[in-house]
Amino acid sequence: MAATIKDVAKYTGLSIATVSKYINGGRVLEKNKVLIDEAIRVLDFKINEMARGLKTNRSMTAGILIPSLENIFFTSIVSNVENILLQNGYSSIVCDYRENPELEKEKLDFLISKMVDGIIMVPHGSNSAYIQQVVEKGIPVVFIDRHLKDVHCDVVLADxxxxxxxxxxxxxxxxxxxxxxxxxxxxxxxxxxxxxxxxxxxxxxxxxxxxxxxxxxxxxxxxxxxxxxxxxxxxxxxxxxxxxxxxxxxxxxxxxxxxxxxxxxxxxxxxxxxxxxxxxxxxxxxxxxxPMKEIGEKAAKILLSRLNKENQGSPAVNRLKTELLIKESVKSFID
Amino acid sequence: MAATIKDVAKYTGLSIATVSKYINGGRVLEKNKVLIDEAIRVLDFKINEMARGLKTNRSMTAGILIPSLENIFFTSIVSNVENILLQNGYSSIVCDYRENPELEKEKLDFLISKMVDGIIMVPHGSNSAYIQQVVEKGIPVVFIDRHLKDVHCDVVLADxxxxxxxxxxxxxxxxxxxxxxxxxxxxxxxxxxxxxxxxxxxxxxxxxxxxxxxxxxxxxxxxxxxxxxxxxxxxxxxxxxxxxxxxxxxxxxxxxxxxxxxxxxxxxxxxxxxxxxxxxxxxxxxxxxxPMKEIGEKAAKILLSRLNKENQGSPAVNRLKTELLIKESVKSFID
DNA sequence: TGGCGAAAACGAAACGTTTCGTTATTAAAA
DNA sequence: TTTTAATAACGAAACGTTTCGTTTTCGCCA
The missing domain is CATH 3.40.50.2300 (Response regulator)
Incomplete structure (x- = not known):
């Protein structure tokens, strides 16, 4: 049905390898560049992410796991995380565990079975050992909002x-x-x-x-x-x-x-x-x-830096400043 | 690194085909059943969803697209949709388009590039033609909350x-x-x-x-x-x-x-x-x-029925009853 | 005991990519 | 012109599954 890279190769008269190279940002003669672009347009070629993932062992997907999708504090963070990830070519699978530690485990498994490249999560707190296992598998994890001492991963939280x-x-x-x-x-x-x-x-x-x-x-x-x-x-x-x-x-x-x-x-x-x-x-x-926006963006950026191996350092704790708004609901006893 | 079906085959002395058959619910001799189970446990075998997806052309993933992740009305629906999907082996990729029709298009493309098997979305309203194209590609779409006359898909909304x-x-x-x-x-x-x-x-x-x-x-x-x-x-x-x-x-x-x-x-x-x-x-x-819960669940179930080909009928409009709570904020002029 | 049929197991091709090692092309240097 | 070095293109294997058509196994009946 859909056009494959093979069709593009045939259309252009080039080899599959060359087309693949170009698609992935490699250098190619100018005239071939034009030709391939044309072929992609004409054939409406879209890369098959599953085939690619099979070869590269990367899904270009991050897992996001939060306690509840009905809590605007978390979803607002998710929204910002997603935005940054998307800008960098990553999609995200969002799950909530409904504040239930059992479910947290399950959904974590689920995310891993979906072969996510990394995970951003708000941990419940009672599954440290389990999460630490995930970290040890080499899957980058970034915590948000909560810090678990016995899990060695980056964390972003409010001060x-x-x-x-x-x-x-x-x-x-x-x-x-x-x-x-x-x-x-x-x-x-x-x-x-x-x-x-x-x-x-x-x-x-x-x-x-x-x-x-x-x-x-x-x-x-x-x-x-x-x-x-x-x-x-x-x-x-x-x-x-x-x-x-x-x-x-x-x-x-x-x-x-x-x-x-x-x-x-x-x-x-x-x-x-x-x-x-x-x-x-x-x-x-x-x-x-x-600062929901900052928290989300920071977490996303940290995850990205781990995924690109730009950041190989040991896990860091990032604290972001909060803001205090004093309004009418506070009474003063002083003059 | 991770064990493959090949390793399981080797461990059991059976062929890959047999193992695959068993994994997918096929019949196998009782003793082999036991043997395979053992192998899976010992080797910690997990199916590679990318390889499977490549063969089957299904990702077992649904796309969910809403106007905003910061709107609790939508996220609450998402939470319920996800739950039903998950129970049926489907994961979901959640996106928002920040109330921006351009972004709606982009994210729709994105979901399709992720090869989702179906889509549940709250349409903005200005991309009818584009969405109709998706429907015509054979990807089941279910609308929530809003109905677009010129898109032929199922829809779930409040009355x-x-x-x-x-x-x-x-x-x-x-x-x-x-x-x-x-x-x-x-x-x-x-x-x-x-x-x-x-x-x-x-x-x-x-x-x-x-x-x-x-x-x-x-x-x-x-x-x-x-x-x-x-x-x-x-x-x-x-x-x-x-x-x-x-x-x-x-x-x-x-x-x-x-x-x-x-x-x-x-x-x-x-x-x-x-x-x-x-x-x-x-x-x-x-x-x-x-009724957020009912809306989400209904939409998820409809999508599932389309994905399993249980429901091949023409698109239906499902209306769910709302509830009216009259509290103190309404004054009565009648004694 | 031989033959039959059903049930189970098997082998191999295929899915659409990436990537490695190799070959072809080109332009500059000799 | 020939040689060299760099650049671009190529062929083929491999990733881990599913699936189809074929072969093997095995119990049963004649």
């Missing part, structure tokens, strides 16, 4: 500690002394980092931490909702709350709406990730914004 | 007319007489349908339409913002507004917040698509919810 530190600092300088935090699940990298920033800010400003105000959710809407309620039910509730990801911020806002709590008079709130949220919630929500 | 009709009807029976609508871009399928429902409801209830209250946006946040402002600046502003997609609903809410307009006292609002939005906006937002 969580400072992000969190800055947010808490702003609350403290505005006179807040009882600050609640809704963290992610324990043992997850970002949870630990964001909590670290919270603690450090308290230490630096010599503000005591009430352990009752440090709660752990699951990074999902429902747990944000539940944890906010729990915080408000503490005997002496906090005057401000910091929620450490987008979904939980959603949940927290829902809970606040339901309880008819006034922001910022009854509670100050700083959320995470989604800049649009800031303008939808009323009064406008203060928020820590991660 | 937009009734969705819109029901929303407007609820406003009318609550006593609203001046109802604004923020439509999508002209000439887009969903725009027309949603507008049709608006008109029909007015007709059925004998309410006049003021053309000044019918505005067209671009289905993006910014245009929702702008159009809401424009509606409120009409000399005699509407008492209710229906916004016809998620992004524009976001924009509309932002504008309302900025202008400090009170919902529902000064304006009643019905939005679209995202059920979470309902609970985040205060007072809680009324909303038309599309």
């Amino acid at each position: 969580n500690i400072n992000a969190s530190y800055d947010a808490i600092e702003q609350l403290i300088v505005r006179g807040h002394k009882r600050i609640g935090i809704i963290c992610g699940p324990k043992n997850i990298f970002t949870t630990e980092e964001r909590l670290k920033g919270y603690i450090r800010a308290h230490e630096d400003y010599a503000v005591d931490i009430d352990k009752k105000l440090v709660l752990f959710g699951n990074y999902d809407v429902e747990s944000g909702y539940r944890m906010l309620n729990r915080l408000m039910d503490v005997k002496k509730p906090p005057t401000a709350i910091f929620v450490t990801n987008y979904e939980m911020t959603l949940g927290a806002v829902m809970a606040i709406n339901e309880r008819n709590i006034k922001i910022p008079d009854q509670i100050s709130l700083i959320g995470f990730d989604n800049i649009q949220l800031a303008r939808i919630v009323k009064p406008s929500l203060s928020i820590v914004v991660q | 937009n007319i009734n969705a819109s009709y029901d929303a407007i009807e609820q406003l009318i029976v609550r006593g609203h007489k001046r109802i604004g609508i923020i439509c999508g871009p002209k000439n887009i399928f969903t725009t027309e349908e949603r507008l049709k429902g608006y008109i029909r409801a007015h007709e059925d209830y004998a309410v006049d339409i003021d053309k000044k209250l019918v505005l067209f946006g671009n289905y993006d946040v910014e245009s929702g913002y702008r159009m809401l402002n424009r509606l409120m600046d009409v000399k005699k502003p509407p008492t209710a507004i229906f916004v016809t997609n998620y992004e524009m609903t976001l924009g509309a809410v932002m504008a309302i917040n900025e202008r400090n307009i009170k919902i529902p006292d000064q304006i009643s609002l019905i939005g679209f698509d995202n059920i979470q939005l309902a609970r985040i906006v205060k007072p809680s937002l009324s909303i038309v919810v599309q």
Whole structure:
């Protein structure tokens, strides 16, 4: 049906080898160049990627694996990753594992069975050993958002500690002394980092931490909702709350709406990730914004450099600065 | 490096053909079955999909093409499509075209160059002829969300007319007489349908339409913002507004917040698509919810049935029911 | 025991490329 | 003109499968 390189060779009178050479950027006499171009146009020749892949052992495809396709933080990163990859001739197979470690393994296998040349992923955290095996097979892996100590691969993430530190600092300088935090699940990298920033800010400003105000959710809407309620039910509730990801911020806002709590008079709130949220919630929500575009692009570029063997160095941790938007949702107790 | 079918053959003492037959579900003596299984396990044999694809001319991959990966309505559908496909041994390559018709073409080409067996897409609307060519090549295409008259392929969409009709009807029976609508871009399928429902409801209830209250946006946040402002600046502003997609609903809410307009006292609002939005906006937002899960699954199943040649019939239009949630954002003028 | 037929196994070609080692062509140098 | 060196083109093998037509095996019945 479709024209093959053989047809192009026949049309031009050249050998298959020459045509192949030209297609792959090799030097060819000017007149042959013209001739081949003509043949390709006339015959509507398209290279057969499967045949090529069979020979080269490369699929020119990267795997992208994220916890959820319904989380705009991740999909927005994916969009940017894809764009860079595409510009460099790579396509991507996108999968989500629905926050399920079992599925994470499966989809990882799946990607490998599709012979992806490299992988960009947001790891769940409980499959370190398995992922390390993949790395050892020689498949470049780049982590996004989360870092696993026992996997030796590049990683791109937001500067969580400072992000969190800055947010808490702003609350403290505005006179807040009882600050609640809704963290992610324990043992997850970002949870630990964001909590670290919270603690450090308290230490630096010599503000005591009430352990009752440090709660752990699951990074999902429902747990944000539940944890906010729990915080408000503490005997002496906090005057401000910091929620450490987008979904939980959603949940927290829902809970606040339901309880008819006034922001910022009854509670100050700083959320995470989604800049649009800031303008939808009323009064406008203060928020820590991660640089999704930069994260995605950085990860893609690192993967590409590994794929081209430009970068053979040992894995690096790349931290990208976040932005803190303080809006109306934060009350100041100072004059 | 990796074991091939040849190695398996050698290990078992059988021929390549026999091993291949077994791998593909053919009958083999029980003892050989056991033997091959052992070999596969010991050698860690994985089939080379490129070699297989070269022979079979099938990649077991579907292309998914959507306007934006940053729109949760689409990504949520993608997630569900992927799940069904994966269960049936198909992987998917997901692309977005960033609402850009040129890019739509490019990415379509890209998917085809990747030799996808079929395509599920949300068409932009301006590349009908081009897509029709793809269909004529014999590549099954399934449209989601939008229907293009001059492309002969299956399509899965929400019952937009009734969705819109029901929303407007609820406003009318609550006593609203001046109802604004923020439509999508002209000439887009969903725009027309949603507008049709608006008109029909007015007709059925004998309410006049003021053309000044019918505005067209671009289905993006910014245009929702702008159009809401424009509606409120009409000399005699509407008492209710229906916004016809998620992004524009976001924009509309932002504008309302900025202008400090009170919902529902000064304006009643019905939005679209995202059920979470309902609970985040205060007072809680009324909303038309599309069945994302069902849409995705239906589309995937249709594609699969085409790929297996189970379904050779002519293209069908599948309409799925939407849900209307009336919350606090709608005021009633009737006691 | 010999012959038969079904079931299982086999051999080899083919899919469309890339690539390596070799040969042909060309232009400049001798 | 002949030689040389560089450049371009070529032929053929190989990548790991599937598949088709053929051969082998084996149990069963006459």
